[in-house]
Amino acid sequence: MLLYVIRHGQTDYNREERLQGARDIPLNDTGRSQARANGRTLASIPDLEFPLSQFDWVASPLGRTRETMELVREAAGLEPGGYRTDPLLIELSFGDWEGQTLDEVAVHSHHLIIQRDEGKWDFRPPGERAESYAMLAHRIDRFLTTLTGPTICVAHGGVVRTLFNRIGNVAGDDAAMIDIPQDRVLKIKDGAIGWV
Numbered sequence: 001m002l003l004y005v006i007r008h009g010q011t012d013y014n015r016e017e018r019l020q021g022a023r024d025i026p027l028n029d030t031g032r033s034q035a036r037a038n039g040r041t042l043a044s045i046p047d048l049e050f051p052l053s054q055f056d057w058v059a060s061p062l063g064r065t066r067e068t069m070e071l072v073r074e075a076a077g078l079e080p081g082g083y084r085t086d087p088l089l090i091e092l093s094f095g096d097w098e099g100q101t102l103d104e105v106a107v108h109s110h111h112l113i114i115q116r117d118e119g120k121w122d123f124r125p126p127g128e129r130a131e132s133y134a135m136l137a138h139r140i141d142r143f144l145t146t147l148t149g150p151t152i153c154v155a156h157g158g159v160v161r162t163l164f165n166r167i168g169n170v171a172g173d174d175a176a177m178i179d180i181p182q183d184r185v186l187k188i189k190d191g192a193i194g195w196v
Contacts, residue, residue: 005160007181010182021095035075057084060086062091094125095126133176
């Protein structure tokens with residue numbers, strides 16, 4: 001397996017520390033700059049195993065990941081639209097909590113914040129579509145089985161955390177706490193995982 005993964009660039013929700021989840025929030029100017037910088041990073045990797053044009057490029061279908069992908073590709077010298085999307089890569093849903101900060105949630109659901117802090121990997125927020133990291137990890141397992149060659153992926157912080165669990169063997173609760181930067185490229189090769 002050879003997989004490069006980029007988290008989408010910053011959005012206003014990220015800047016405000018709002019739970020974004022599956023909401024379709026656009027990039028802000030900082031996020032666009034981060035995406036372009038990540039494209040330049042990919043293009044300048046000295047020991048890249050294949051030409052960038054030979055990778056399978058895939059993104060979550062949400063707008064912030066598609067815009068990130070197109071900016072990454074353009075900055076790397078490729079045609080912006082030459083990628084596919086996969087719904088398995090959509091960020092985990094925070095259900096009824098989406099759009100709120102954790103401080104705002106704590107005002108009305110302090111007991112649930114305590115539950116979340118005691119076991120973040122398996123915690124599922126309230127709401128019909130809400131997911132836990134464990135549920136997201138099952139989707140990412142399915143995504144990984146679809147990879148047929150070297151791949152470059154633009155996804156979300158939760159997706160990257162599950163990759164640390166599934167490929168990097170980081171315990172679930174620890175993986176769920178990893179800070180995932182929006183201005184770095186993650187390389188996964190033959191079970192090894194680390195930032196470029």
